[in-house]
Amino acid sequence: MFDALSERLRRTLGSLTGRGRISEADVETAMREVRLALLEADVNFKVVKDFTARVRERAIGADVLASLNAGQQVVKIVNEELTALLSGGDRTLHLAGNPAVIALVGLQGSGKTTTAAKLARHIVKIGRRPLLVAADPYRPAAIEQLMTLGASLDLPVFSAPAGTPVPEIGRLGIAYARHEVRDTVILDTAGRLTVDEVLMAEVTELMRAVQPVETLLVVDAMVGQEAVSVAQAFAAAVPLTGLVLTKIDGDARGGAALSISAVTGLPVKFLGTGEKTDALEPFHPDRLAGRILGMGDVLTLIERAQGAFDATQAEKAAAKIQSGSFSLEDMLDQLQQVKKMGPLGQVMEMIPGLGGMARQAQDSVDRGDLGRTEAIIRSMTPGERRDPAILNGSRRRRIASGSGTSIVEVNRLVKQFAEMQKLMKQLRGGRRLPGLFGR
Amino acid sequence: MFWRRRPTEPDQPAEEGGVSDAAIEAQLEAEFAEAEEARTTAQAGGETPRPTDGEPADGDLVAGVARSRGGFMARLQGLLGRGDPTAATWEEVEETLIAGDVGAALALEVVERARRRRDGAGPTAAVREELTALLVDREPGWAPHRAGPDAPAIILVVGVNGTGKTTTIGKLAFRYRAEGQTVLLAAGDTFRAAAIEQLRAWGERAGAPIVAHGPGADPAAVVYDAVDAAVARRVDVLIVDTAGRLHTKSNLMDELAKMRRVIDRRLPGAAPEVLFVLDATTGQNGLAQAKAFHESTGLTGIILTKLDSTAKGGIVFAIERALGVPVCFVGVGEKVGDLLPFDATAFVGALFG
Numbered sequence: 001m002f003d004a005l006s007e008r009l010r011r012t013l014g015s016l017t018g019r020g021r022i023s024e025a026d027v028e029t030a031m032r033e034v035r036l037a038l039l040e041a042d043v044n045f046k047v048v049k050d051f052t053a054r055v056r057e058r059a060i061g062a063d064v065l066a067s068l069n070a071g072q073q074v075v076k077i078v079n080e081e082l083t084a085l086l087s088g089g090d091r092t093l094h095l096a097g098n099p100a101v102i103a104l105v106g107l108q109g110s111g112k113t114t115t116a117a118k119l120a121r122h123i124v125k126i127g128r129r130p131l132l133v134a135a136d137p138y139r140p141a142a143i144e145q146l147m148t149l150g151a152s153l154d155l156p157v158f159s160a161p162a163g164t165p166v167p168e169i170g171r172l173g174i175a176y177a178r179h180e181v182r183d184t185v186i187l188d189t190a191g192r193l194t195v196d197e198v199l200m201a202e203v204t205e206l207m208r209a210v211q212p213v214e215t216l217l218v219v220d221a222m223v224g225q226e227a228v229s230v231a232q233a234f235a236a237a238v239p240l241t242g243l244v245l246t247k248i249d250g251d252a253r254g255g256a257a258l259s260i261s262a263v264t265g266l267p268v269k270f271l272g273t274g275e276k277t278d279a280l281e282p283f284h285p286d287r288l289a290g291r292i293l294g295m296g297d298v299l300t301l302i303e304r305a306q307g308a309f310d311a312t313q314a315e316k317a318a319a320k321i322q323s324g325s326f327s328l329e330d331m332l333d334q335l336q337q338v339k340k341m342g343p344l345g346q347v348m349e350m351i352p353g354l355g356g357m358a359r360q361a362q363d364s365v366d367r368g369d370l371g372r373t374e375a376i377i378r379s380m381t382p383g384e385r386r387d388p389a390i391l392n393g394s395r396r397r398r399i400a401s402g403s404g405t406s407i408v409e410v411n412r413l414v415k416q417f418a419e420m421q422k423l424m425k426q427l428r429g430g431r432r433l434p435g436l437f438g439r
Numbered sequence: 440m441f442w443r444r445r446p447t448e449p450d451q452p453a454e455e456g457g458v459s460d461a462a463i464e465a466q467l468e469a470e471f472a473e474a475e476e477a478r479t480t481a482q483a484g485g486e487t488p489r490p491t492d493g494e495p496a497d498g499d500l501v502a503g504v505a506r507s508r509g510g511f512m513a514r515l516q517g518l519l520g521r522g523d524p525t526a527a528t529w530e531e532v533e534e535t536l537i538a539g540d541v542g543a544a545l546a547l548e549v550v551e552r553a554r555r556r557r558d559g560a561g562p563t564a565a566v567r568e569e570l571t572a573l574l575v576d577r578e579p580g581w582a583p584h585r586a587g588p589d590a591p592a593i594i595l596v597v598g599v600n601g602t603g604k605t606t607t608i609g610k611l612a613f614r615y616r617a618e619g620q621t622v623l624l625a626a627g628d629t630f631r632a633a634a635i636e637q638l639r640a641w642g643e644r645a646g647a648p649i650v651a652h653g654p655g656a657d658p659a660a661v662v663y664d665a666v667d668a669a670v671a672r673r674v675d676v677l678i679v680d681t682a683g684r685l686h687t688k689s690n691l692m693d694e695l696a697k698m699r700r701v702i703d704r705r706l707p708g709a710a711p712e713v714l715f716v717l718d719a720t721t722g723q724n725g726l727a728q729a730k731a732f733h734e735s736t737g738l739t740g741i742i743l744t745k746l747d748s749t750a751k752g753g754i755v756f757a758i759e760r761a762l763g764v765p766v767c768f769v770g771v772g773e774k775v776g777d778l779l780p781f782d783a784t785a786f787v788g789a790l791f792g
Contacts, residue, residue, distance in 0.1 A: 042722035109601025140640035148632035224722025
């Protein structure tokens with residue numbers, strides 16, 4: 001089901017390179033696959049219909065570039081159209097007004113409160129002084145949740161006494177912000193269903209009272225076909241300025257964002273990529289387009305790799321390989337760097353062509369082998385790490401029981417390491433460092 | 440409307456039988472009255488037959504599900520009500536299923552099978568029957584398993600972030616309290632800010648004590664203490680809350696598996712119920728979620744929440760078929776009484792108008 005679209009098209013269209021033009025029959029075949037891929041990614045079926053019609057028009061009779069086959073050419077067109085759709089609107093976060101008011105609205109459980117804290121942290125980073133305002137008097141402990149998050153960020157949180165009407169909470173919050181000289185107000189509202197007329201009227205009134213410069217709809221990346229009607233209902237009730245797509249760190253393709261952007265023209269402004277308050281990232285249309293198509297997210301991977309890999313450490317490792325003194329200790333460092341990039345399955349998902357393997361890889365490598373290798377090395381003495389040759393039977397037995405593994409596994413690691421050292425010796429002489437997990 | 444009207448049964452909803460605690464009874468009654476009133480108002484303008492007051496709970500499910508999908512149902516009704524559907528109509532039927540999050544591949548399969556049928560049942564019945572056939576056979580009146588008359592029933596509630604686990608636990612606690620059972624809650628979500636307070640608030644409203652450690656504590660240790668406390672206090676039902684977690688995070692899924700193991704070790708043979716809470720607005724990702732949670736904890740049931748929204752919860756068909764795990768409850772509102780037993784016929788019927 002999660003086959004990458006490009007892979008699918010390659011299979012159905014075969015290698016049509018050199019034929020010069022894409023035929024109408026090719027396009028029909030391709031569009032069936034595109035339709036399925038988009039629907040599996042939870043793109044709204046009406047949006048899919050319009051979208052495939054547009055791509056069909058562009059693709060029929062299009063010249064196939066010399067370097068591509070017909071399947072790749074179709075993917076290229078699809079990717080361009082997707083990116084164009086996701087690129088609409090203004091993605092900057094506006095902070096006009098004193099205080100500038102940012103309001104978060106959405107369904108229950110979409111992640112508004114967590115996003116409020118993440119935004120506050122982002123706002124601090126750009127040199128402003130945010131105030132969090134808790135305007136959800138309904139869900140038990142919602143205010144406490146925001147208070148706790150605010151305290152962890154060392155930021156003030158405003159809440160009104162129980163029974164205060166919601167629009168009044170907004171007004172009081174702004175007054176409090178002025179009094180405390182806070183230049184930005186982040187308003188966390190209650191989750192509400194679009195069919196709940198009373199609560200929808202309430203949020204309309206609240207927005208009228210606080211006049212936000214940004215009203216962001218918080219949308220769960222896992223939402224299905226309903227995304228469009230939800231967004232339309234909120235857009236009708238409040239002046240939306242953009243979306244925050246949350247829980248994108250799961251494996252949902254996030255077609256909801258495409259549906260909403262296509263129908264409402266609203267831009268995605270941020271992505272929620274984790275549970276911690278620093279997991280908020282700017283949105284890149286091309287990357288989400290690739291993710292929806294299952295084509296991999298190479299740019300994000302590269303960025304994450306750059307962020308995680310310590311350049312000086314990598315150089316040190318390379319130097320050690322050069323000199324032949326690369327030890328198990330250095331290998332442990334390398335493993336840790338790989339781990340910093342995130343779950344290996346998630347990393348592989350971003351590499352084109354590996355999407356399908358990602359889950360298996362996560363099972364076998366991520367939680368199994370990497371962790372075990374680390375445990376084994378950690379159970380060695382510094383001397384053993386530097387010179388595995390001294391590992392006799394009794395030491396290996398101690399390491400196996402110390403790391404909760406078996407002697408067989410210890411033996412395998414030692415053997416693999418020896419092979420790796422051999423390989424490194426061969427590579428010495430200016431060539432690049434081989435991937436340690438790529439064997 | 441396509442669902443058959445259920446025979447009218449005694450006036451009181453089943454939940455209110457055998458109540459021992461007068462306060463809870465009063466509150467439940469008030470909640471039901473309020474919910475009923477809301478329904479009456481919402482449906483006053485429609486032509487749909489609505490359940491009369493006091494109709495049993497599965498009638499409420501129909502109402503709850505139907506509340507907001509007039510357009511959807513009217514459309515499908517119009518489509519399926521016609522005589523011999525042309526090819527274009529079948530395509531529209533397929534689209535309607537896709538719009539309900541049934542999934543493109545499954546929708547196509549169901550429609551294809553319905554088209555091939557030659558039993559003269561007609562398209563309406565054919566598609567409905569094919570959909571119903573995807574669902575697991577289930578016994579009516581789901582009740583959590585108890586190892587013995589003195590052993591507590593243990594319910595572990597799991598799911599991704601924001602599906603409504605804690606709210607559902609509050610409703611479950613109310614339900615069992617209203618049946619006269621004693622309930623103990625375990626605050627196994629030690630991660631999310633104020634999750635323990637949220638559960639405590641529900642516990643106070645339902646009259647169920649809570650076992651909690653501090654924020655950041657090992658959830659398995661909470662479970663350990665809660666199981667011991669449940670046995671010592673001879674409670675009837677222990678409900679364990681867990682932190683929401685994305686199914687792709689293997690370390691968090693391992694943590695969940697450990698909580699399950701602690702129950703099995705502390706109370707061998709307890710056979711806890713592991714209920715997966717699924718948000719009805721979830722799209723195709725719901726299947727991947729359910730599979731991952733099933734793998735790590737062995738699901739025994741599903742609770743489909745937020746069915747009072749505009750969402751249809753069609754992903755349930757794919758999940759039940761793939762895992763053989765039945766939906767046992769649906770959440771249709773924010774009130775404590777808005778947790779209803781799942782009824783397959785009513786669910787499929789409501790989906791189709």
